Amino acid sequence: MNVSDLQSPFAGFAGLEPTPVVVGERPPPTGTVVDSPFGTGLRTEAPDDEDVVGELLGELADDEFEDALAQLVDDAAAAHLQGETAWSAGENARLGLQSWAESLAAESDRLLDRVAARLEHEDLTSMPARDLDALFESMALEPGEAREVVFEQFLGGLLKKAAGLVKGVVKVVKKGVAVVSKILPIGLLLKKLGGLVRPLLTRVLKSAMNRLPPAVRPIAEQIAKKFGVGGTDSKNAAKTDATNDAEPAPAAQLAGEFDRNVVGLLLAPDEQAADGVLGEAAADAGGEAGDPIGELDVARRDLGRRLTELPPGSYPKPEIQQFVPLVMAAMSLLKLGVKIIGRQRVVDFIAERIADLLKSMVGPEPAKQIARPIVDVGMKLIGLEVPPESETDVAGEALAATVESTARRALALPAAVQDDRLLLDAAVQQFFAEAAAAHLPGRLLRADLPERETDHETGVWVLMPRAAAPRYRFLKYARPFEIAVSRQVARAVPWPDGGSLETHLLDRGVRNWPATAEAHLYEMLPGGHLGHLRHDDALRGGAGEAAAEEVAPLTPEIAGLLLGEPGLGKPSPARGKPAAAPGRRFVRIRPKGRPGHAAGPRARLGVRIETGSTPPRLQVRLRLSEREAQEVLDLLTRKEGPDLPGALRKVRQVHQRSLVTLLTTKLVEHSLAPDAAAAKSAAEQLVTAVDTGLSTALQEQTAKLTAAVRDPAQGLTIKLVFQGVTAESLQGTPPAPAVTVTPGWRSGG
Numbered sequence: 001m002n003v004s005d006l007q008s009p010f011a012g013f014a015g016l017e018p019t020p021v022v023v024g025e026r027p028p029p030t031g032t033v034v035d036s037p038f039g040t041g042l043r044t045e046a047p048d049d050e051d052v053v054g055e056l057l058g059e060l061a062d063d064e065f066e067d068a069l070a071q072l073v074d075d076a077a078a079a080h081l082q083g084e085t086a087w088s089a090g091e092n093a094r095l096g097l098q099s100w101a102e103s104l105a106a107e108s109d110r111l112l113d114r115v116a117a118r119l120e121h122e123d124l125t126s127m128p129a130r131d132l133d134a135l136f137e138s139m140a141l142e143p144g145e146a147r148e149v150v151f152e153q154f155l156g157g158l159l160k161k162a163a164g165l166v167k168g169v170v171k172v173v174k175k176g177v178a179v180v181s182k183i184l185p186i187g188l189l190l191k192k193l194g195g196l197v198r199p200l201l202t203r204v205l206k207s208a209m210n211r212l213p214p215a216v217r218p219i220a221e222q223i224a225k226k227f228g229v230g231g232t233d234s235k236n237a238a239k240t241d242a243t244n245d246a247e248p249a250p251a252a253q254l255a256g257e258f259d260r261n262v263v264g265l266l267l268a269p270d271e272q273a274a275d276g277v278l279g280e281a282a283a284d285a286g287g288e289a290g291d292p293i294g295e296l297d298v299a300r301r302d303l304g305r306r307l308t309e310l311p312p313g314s315y316p317k318p319e320i321q322q323f324v325p326l327v328m329a330a331m332s333l334l335k336l337g338v339k340i341i342g343r344q345r346v347v348d349f350i351a352e353r354i355a356d357l358l359k360s361m362v363g364p365e366p367a368k369q370i371a372r373p374i375v376d377v378g379m380k381l382i383g384l385e386v387p388p389e390s391e392t393d394v395a396g397e398a399l400a401a402t403v404e405s406t407a408r409r410a411l412a413l414p415a416a417v418q419d420d421r422l423l424l425d426a427a428v429q430q431f432f433a434e435a436a437a438a439h440l441p442g443r444l445l446r447a448d449l450p451e452r453e454t455d456h457e458t459g460v461w462v463l464m465p466r467a468a469a470p471r472y473r474f475l476k477y478a479r480p481f482e483i484a485v486s487r488q489v490a491r492a493v494p495w496p497d498g499g500s501l502e503t504h505l506l507d508r509g510v511r512n513w514p515a516t517a518e519a520h521l522y523e524m525l526p527g528g529h530l531g532h533l534r535h536d537d538a539l540r541g542g543a544g545e546a547a548a549e550e551v552a553p554l555t556p557e558i559a560g561l562l563l564g565e566p567g568l569g570k571p572s573p574a575r576g577k578p579a580a581a582p583g584r585r586f587v588r589i590r591p592k593g594r595p596g597h598a599a600g601p602r603a604r605l606g607v608r609i610e611t612g613s614t615p616p617r618l619q620v621r622l623r624l625s626e627r628e629a630q631e632v633l634d635l636l637t638r639k640e641g642p643d644l645p646g647a648l649r650k651v652r653q654v655h656q657r658s659l660v661t662l663l664t665t666k667l668v669e670h671s672l673a674p675d676a677a678a679a680k681s682a683a684e685q686l687v688t689a690v691d692t693g694l695s696t697a698l699q700e701q702t703a704k705l706t707a708a709v710r711d712p713a714q715g716l717t718i719k720l721v722f723q724g725v726t727a728e729s730l731q732g733t734p735p736a737p738a739v740t741v742t743p744g745w746r747s748g749g
Contacts, residue, residue, distance in 0.1 A: 006356055006357060007433075008357060008360065008446075009433040009437065009445055009451065053263065056168045058611060058670070059164040059167055059168060059612040060160075060164040060259040061255075063606070063607075064153065064156070064157055064160075064606055064608075065154070065157025065255055066252055066254075067602065068153040068154040068157050069254050070579070071602065072104075072201075073207050073250055073251060074208075074529050074531030075531055076204060076205050076207075077209075077529035079096065079100075079208075080094075080205075080209055081468055081471065082535065097205055097208075098205070101198075101201040103147060104147075104151050104197075105198045107146060107147065107151060108154075108155060108158055108194060112162060112191070112193060113194075115136075115139055116187045118135070119166070119187070119190075120187060122135070124166060125170055129167075132166070132167065133613070133617075136159065136162070136163040136166075140159060141155055141159075142713075143743060144713060144744070149602075161258075161262060162190060162193060164262070165189055165190070165193060165262055165265070165266060167612060167613070168263070168612075169186060172267075184265075184268065184270075188274075189265055189266065189274075192277070193265065195278045195281075196258060196262065196277075196281055198282075198285075199278075199281040199284065200254065200257075200258050202286070203285050206285075206289065207254065208529065210292075210293040210527040211288075212254075212289065251579075257284075261280075265277050292326070292329040293330050293526055293527035295330070296326050296327065296526060297470045297471050297527075298470060299322075300323075300397070303320070303396075303399075304395075304397050304400035305393070306319045307358075307361075307396055307400065308362070308367035308392050308396045309363075310362045312363040312364075313363075314359070314362055314363065315355060316355045316359060316362050317351055317352055320358070321348065327404055327411065327526075328407075331526065346411075346418045346424070349424065350410045350411070350428060351407075353425060353429070353432075354428065354432060358399065358403065361399060361440075361444075362399070364392070366395075367395035367396065368392075370395035370399070370444065371391040371392060371394045374460055375391050375394055379394075383538050384466060384538055397463050398440055398460070399440075401435070401461070401463060402435040402436050405431070405435035405583070406432045408526075408583070409427075409431045409583070410424070410427060410428050433449065434451045436451075437449060437451040438453060438460070438461050440460065441460060452567070454565050454567055454568060456479060459478070459479055459568075460478050461476065461523055462475060462478045463475055464522075465532075465536065465537045467535070472525055473527055474523060474524050474528045474532055475522065475525065476522055476536060476538060477520075480518055480520055480538075481562075482517075483519050483562055483563065484514040484515070484516055485515045485562065486513060486514045487502060487513040487515075489562070490502035490504075490515070493552070493561060494552070494658075495552050496551075497601065497602060498604040498654075498657065499604050499654070499657065501589060504589070505517070507625045507627050508591050510591050517589050517591050518590045519588070519589055520536065520538075520539070521585065522554075522585065522586045522587075522588070523583065523584070523585045524581060524582055524583065524584050524585075524586070525582060530551065530578075530580050530586075532580075533586070551586040552578065552586065552589075553572035553578045553584070554569045554570065554572075554585040555572050556569035556570070556571070558587065559587075562589075568585070569585060570583065570585045601624075601745040602745075603623065604624075604654050605622065605654070605655055605659060606619070606621035607620055607621075607659075607662050607666050608621075609667075609669075609670045609725065611670055611672075611725075615723050615725075616725050616726055617724070618722040618725040619721050619722075620655075620663075620690055620720045620737070622654045622717070622719075622720075623654070623717050624651070624654055624716040624718070628650065628653075629709045629716040630709065631650055632647050632650050632705070635647040636702055636705065636706055637706065642702065644698055647698055648691075648695055651694050651718070655687070655690065659683075659687050660680065660683045660687055661683075663679075663686055664679045664680045664683040665679075667679040671727070672725070672727045672730055682730040686722070686734050689734040689736065690737065692736065693720050693736060694720075696739070697718070697741065701741060704741050708741050709743070712743075713744030714744060716742075716743060717742050717743075718740075718741050719741075719742070720739050721737055721738045722735060722737045723735060723738075
C-alpha cells in the first residue's frame with residue numbers, strides 16, 4: 001500500500017526502584033516426623049496420586065481469599081503511588097507499607113498459634129468431618145477483631161487454608177498416598193504455614209509496585225515435578241490452575257502460588273523438605289524483577305517530547321520504532337513475549353504504519369493545535385489547571401498515548417493476523433483511528449470519522465494522576481457527566497459486589513428517585529491497579545476510600561443506559577470480579593451531596609464447594625448491608641405483627657441477580673455437571689432450595705435474626721450449607737440446607 005492511500009483520521013491543518021521487603025521467618029519449631037500408621041495394605045484399590053493433588057488444590061481454592069489479596073494489592077498500590085507522588089516521602093512510604101504488611105503477618109501468626117493450640121489434643125483422623133468443620137468455624141474471627149476489614153477477610157481465608165491443610169493431612173493418611181510415607185505433625189505444619197505468609201505479603205507489595213514476575217508454569221505441574229506425583233500433563237492442571245492461555249490476574253497468581261506451597265508442605269516427607277518449601281517461597285519473594293512499567297513511563301514522556309519537537313514534515317518512524325518494544329515489554333501476556341521474539345519485522349511494520357499515519361501531527365505547530373482544546377476546555381472541565389509552559393507536554397502525552405494504544409493492540413493480535421500483511425495493515429489503521437478519536441481533540445478529526453466515541457468536542461482521555469507524572473496509571477475522560485438515574489435503570493445496571501447500582505446507591509443514602517449523581521470515567525494503563533483510581537486529583541476531597549467498591553466496568557451497554565453514549569464503553573469479561581487490565585474502562589458513580597465511601601460488603605454473595613469433604617458440601621453466604629439488615633428488622637418487628645413475606649422478599653433480593661450464574665460456574669468448575677446447560681438447571685434447583693431454607697429460617701429463627709441485626713457489627717451474614725452435594729445428588733431435588741445467621745460480614749469458617 002502506498003502511503004498516499006492511507007485513510008488518515010485527521011482533518012487538514014490551518015497552517016522506582018522499590019526497596020524489597022525483608023522476608024521475616026519465625027524460628028523453626030522443634031518437632032519430629034511421625035510415621036503414618038496406615039499402610040498400603042489397607043487399600044483394596046490404589047488411589048490416583050494425581051487425583052489427590054487435584055483434590056488438595058481444590059480444597060484450598062477460595063475466591064474470597066483471592067479477593068482479599070486483590071484488595072491488599074489495591075490498598076498497597078494506592079499507598080505506593082501516594083508515596084511516589086511526594087518525592088521526599090518515597091522511602092517513608094515504602095517503610096510504611098512494610099510495617100503495614102508486618103502487622104498483618106503478626107496477626108496471622110497469632111491466629112495460627114491459636115488454631116494449633118486448639119487442635120493440639122484432638123484426634124483429627126477419627127473426628128467426623130462435620131465436627132471438624134464445626135471446630136474450625138468456632139475459631140472464626142469476630143467482626144471488628146482484626147485491625148482492618150481487609151485484614152479480617154485475609155485472616156478468614158487463612159483460617160480456611162489451615163482447615164484445608166488439616167483436612168488434607170487426614171485425606172492423605174486415610175488414602176495412603178504412595179509418595180507420602182511420613183507426615184509432619186499438625187502443629188508443626190501450621191507453624192510452617194505461618195512461615196509462608198510473609199513471603200506472600202512481600203509478593204503482594206511487589207505486585208502493587210508492578211515488580212511481580214509472571215507465572216512460568218502451571219501450579220499442578222510444579223507440584224508434580226517437585227514431589228513426583230503424576231506427570232507434567234496432569235489432567236487436573238487445567239481445572240486447578242489459573243495459568244492457561246492468558247496470564248492470571250495478580251491476585252489469582254498469588255493465591256495459586258500460595259496454594260502450591262501449602263500442598264508442598266503437606267506432601268513434604270520430613271521437616272527438611274518442608275523448610276525447603278519455605279526457602280523457595282522466600283527466595284521467590286526476595287527475587288528482583290525488572291521495571292518495565294517504569295521504563296514505559298519514561299519512554300512515553302520522552303516520545304511525546306520528541307514528537308512535538310521534530311521539525312515540520314519529519315517522519316517519526318525511528319522514534320516510534322524505539323518506543324514499541326517498551327510497550328511490548330510492559331504487556332502482561334507472558335505468551336506474547338514468546339510470540340514476538342524473533343518477529344522484528346512485525347514490530348517494524350507496526351512502527352512504520354503508525355509513523356505514516358501520525359506524521360502530519362508532529363512538530364511544534366500541530367502541538368499547539370492539539371494542546372489548546374485539551375487544556376482550555378477538556379482539562380478545565382475536570383478542574384485541572386495547566387501552566388502555559390506545560391501545554392506542549394499535554395500535546396505530546398496525547399500523541400504518545402495514541403501511539404501506545406495502537407501498538408499495544410496490534411502486538412496482541414494472533415500470530416495468524418500478524419503474518420498476513422493485509423490483515424495487520426487493516427488492523428493497525430483501525431486501532432490508530434480509534435486511538436486518535438479517544439486521545440486527540442475532535443476538531444482535528446475528520447467529520448465523517450466513524451470511530452468517534454461521541455459528538456462532544458471536549459471528549460478526550462487524559463493521562464492521570466497528574467501529580468504522579470510521568471507515573472501515569474490510568475486515563476480519565478475529560479468530561480464528568482451529571483446524570484439523573486431512575487430506579488429502573490439503576491436496577492438494570494450490575495455492580496461488582498453482586499448487587500446492582502440500585503443497591504449501591506441505596507447503601508450510600510439515596511432515598512429519592514431519580515437520583516442525581518456524577519459519573520467519572522476511567523481507562524486503565526499498563527501497571528494500573530483499581531486502587532490507583534483513588535488518586536483522581538480532579539476530584540475535590542479525594543476519590544473515596546474504597547475504589548474497588550466505587551467503580552464498575554463501563555461496558556457499551558452500561559454506557560448507553562447511564563450516559564446515552566455507548567461508544568464510551570468497552571467490552572468487559574462476563575465472568576468474575578472486574579480486574580484492572582490495560583484498555584479496560586470503569587465508571588465511578590457518586591451521588592450528589594453524599595460521601596463516596598463504601599457502605600456495603602465487598603461481596604454480597606459467596607459460594608464454596610468442598611468436594612473433598614466427607615460428605616461433599618456446598619456453602620452459600622448471603623451478606624446484607626447494614627441498610628438491608630435494618631430493613632429486614634423493621635419488617636420483622638412491626639407493631640401489627642411481623643411481615644414475613646416482605647422480609648423474605650428483602651433477603652432474596654441479595655441473591656436474585658447473581659446466584660444462578662455463580663452456582664452454574666462453580667458446578668462446571670468442580671465437574672459436578674456434564675455441561676453448562678445441566679449446571680444451570682441444577683443451579684436453579686439449588687436456588688429454589690436456598691429460598692426454601694431462607695423461608696424456614698425466617699419462621700424458626702426470627703429471634704436469632706433480630707438479635708444479629710441489633711448487634712453493633714455492620715450488616716448480617718446468612719450461611720446455608722448443603723451436605724452430600726455430588727453429581728448424582730444434583731440430578732434430583734437438593735437436600736434442605738442448614739441455615740445459620742451471624743452479625744457482620746463473615747469471611748472465615
